[in-house]
Amino acid sequence: METEAKPGLPIDTAKSGLPVNETKHSRLADAAKPGHLLEVEAVSCGYGGEDIVRQVSFFVQGHENLCLLGPNGCGKTTLLRAICGLLPLTGGRVRLEGTDITRMKRRDIARSIAMMSQLTTVQFSYTVRETVMLGRYVRLKGGMFDAPAREDHRKVMECLDAVEMADLSERPIDSLSGGQLQRVFLARTLAQEPRIILLDEPTNHLDLRHQIELVDHLVKWSEADGRCIIGVLHDIGLAARLADRLLLMRNGEIVADGGMRDVLDGGLLNQVYGLDVKAYMRQMLQIWE
């Protein structure tokens, strides 16, 4: 796969215009088909015998970021849980680089796929460094007590550095602010050295600035070759900032899959959310005009 950085990522577009990126998607369309990083094939799954996700299929290349959009209860989180094997499938198949993940051990899945969830309060006191080290679990060499090696310590500091938390490495996490804490959890996710990061609304409970910060850290991470992010974000603006490709879901099915403009097309979005999204956004912008 080519190593070029993602073109036109809307990192600096906050002031320059629409944070929409289409070049990437059109490039993907003619990319060679073999070697999908992740294949989700007719996946159905749910809880208590009822399928929340029905017959969902999509393929992911090693260099694109996806965002799942859709109203509450449409199965986005359920789909994420199925992708990393936390939820048994009732139908279909998830393949990670060609291997069916139901045949993989938890440990092996976690070496490739990491999951970052929404911010939860912590009432226990680990230091920042200890917390990030937990992400190294699947990378530790083994041995009776799995002591972290020098390499692991180096990696932990590198990840803390990447999220600009290195200076706080000895702080107890229960003394951090929400934004800092979520960056620590991002560092922990990065320390796992995955190829795919699944995001389950990690920006919830963060203020606007910290939301953007977090998404930008993630975008930066995904710039290296062979990495991809599959995110569930409620905020369409953040989704556009993160993703090259959007999957719009409704009632457990994918109703649109494509670049920003295709999917954010007013009509479809309004239908799915039952709300005139464009008018709402316009209204919002009028405040400044």
Add this chain to the structure above:
Amino acid sequence: MKWRKQSTRTSTDLLKNPANGGNKRVMDGVAGSGKGAAILFTLFCAAGILILGIGIGSVYVTPGTILGIAGNRFLGFGLPAGIDDITVSLVWKLRFPRVLMAFIVGAGLGASGTVMQSVLRNPLASSYTLGVSAGAALGAGVMMITGFTIPFLGRLSLPLVGLLSGLLTVFLAVSFAARMDRSMSNNTIILAGMVFSLFINAILTLVSAMSRDQMQQLIFWQMGSFSLKDWTQVSMLATITVAGLLVLFRFNRELDMIVFGEEQARAMGVDLKRVKWILLGVSAALTGSAVAFSGIIGFIDLIAPHVTRKVFGSSHRYVIPMSALFGGAFMVLADLAARTILSPIELPVGAVTAFIGAPFFAWVYFGRNRKGGA
């Protein structure tokens, strides 16, 4: 890393708050060196309490004498002059086994309490909630009433049956929970444990009501005591406890991850079901063997983890060994109080642990400034 090196000015740079750079390194290093000092202090205290526990009694024995005898017996040094045979025999045959037994039982209870609380993510969970004590008591009760002993085991049959019936109860409770709820959620496990506990307690009450002759013996056994322990029992329990503690410690990382949430732990690569079974089983075995040898002694498994976390933080690398150390030392003190306060009458140690423990726990948990302890 490649993506770090890119020098494009990102919005993250734009957003960077200059205030972030301020009081950064204040906490650096403090936590590390403070922990080391606290560990040393705890070790020192525990050793002091052990010697105190052995020294105090109907006859006071000086620390020097105790160390002399210990050196002679454990390490084969010559016995220091001026120590008579009666003292040697008192210290070596009575006090040492008793105090060590108390220490080992306390250590096992402390560590298993920690693990139960963490695995079940419930600050009140313990092996007792899962039915270990009820099962062990029923097993022991049946043994006492029937007068049955296992051939060749003699006096050791009672602890063995106690241990096995305690373990069996937990196994049944957890299997039941797993059957009812495939994901083995903590609430299901705890509720199943309570159902089994209550049910078995009811059987025990019925059984003991029907055999009044053994009732008193059973009640005394349940209240817990460290009297009349010998080196065979001590070494047996020590073997089980040390092995159990090592296994629990082996899973310190998994425990840390579980504390953050089961889903997250699985996503980070923990084989949750397997780990849960192992940890619940080993903790139950630790408590079960402690109960089997010394009766049902409560409270230590509740307070040891809480106090230890206050001082050493939440990382199980510290909390497991330190809660064992704390539990052991605390139990020695409780036993010391139990046999000296109203000497020659001996109080049930289970009552003493709660009697000293409850106010102490309240002081540690509610009394001090939260920040200082964390």
